[in-house]
Amino acid sequence: MSQPRRDGGFTLVELLVTMSLLGIMMALSISGWVAWTKSTEHSGTADERESVLRQTQQRAVTEGRAMCVRFDVAANEYTVYRGECDGTVPLVKVLGPATTAASDVHLVAPGFAAQSGIRTDVTFYARGTAWPGAVKVTRTGSSKVYTVHVEGLTGRVSLT
Numbered sequence: 001m002s003q004p005r006r007d008g009g010f011t012l013v014e015l016l017v018t019m020s021l022l023g024i025m026m027a028l029s030i031s032g033w034v035a036w037t038k039s040t041e042h043s044g045t046a047d048e049r050e051s052v053l054r055q056t057q058q059r060a061v062t063e064g065r066a067m068c069v070r071f072d073v074a075a076n077e078y079t080v081y082r083g084e085c086d087g088t089v090p091l092v093k094v095l096g097p098a099t100t101a102a103s104d105v106h107l108v109a110p111g112f113a114a115q116s117g118i119r120t121d122v123t124f125y126a127r128g129t130a131w132p133g134a135v136k137v138t139r140t141g142s143s144k145v146y147t148v149h150v151e152g153l154t155g156r157v158s159l160t
């Protein structure tokens with residue numbers, strides 16, 4: 001006896017359920033990806049600021065002259081100069097102005113202890129020292145704050 005032939009396709013209900021599940025999974029993955037992207041931009045900006053300060057400190061030692069990094073909080077940018085930040089000698093621009101990677105990532109509260117008081121820029125000297133202080137990197141909608149520290153005696157740059 002032969003069995004009746006069955007249709008080998010999918011029903012409309014099966015297709016709709018599958019498509020709905022795929023749509024939900026895509027929506028969840030996209031929202032997670034957006035959050036990951038913003039977090040990566042935030043940490044990447046902090047890493048970049050740390051790297052720029054380290055390179056400036058090394059350049060001061062290598063060239064045997066002071067180097068200055070000025071932070072412009074309003075524009076979210078920094079500029080690197082050859083010379084001291086105190087303004088006694090004209091500065092020569094080396095790099096910048098360079099801005100943050102994303103519009104919602106901000107440079108906040110740069111504060112460096114110079115002889116003239118707290119300033120928003122930092123000088124690295126040829127002997128390896130620097131004005132001690134820090135600059136913070138924040139992101140709109142996030143409570144995470146990265147702080148780039150500069151030690152005075154050694155000119156060491158670190159990120160917390």
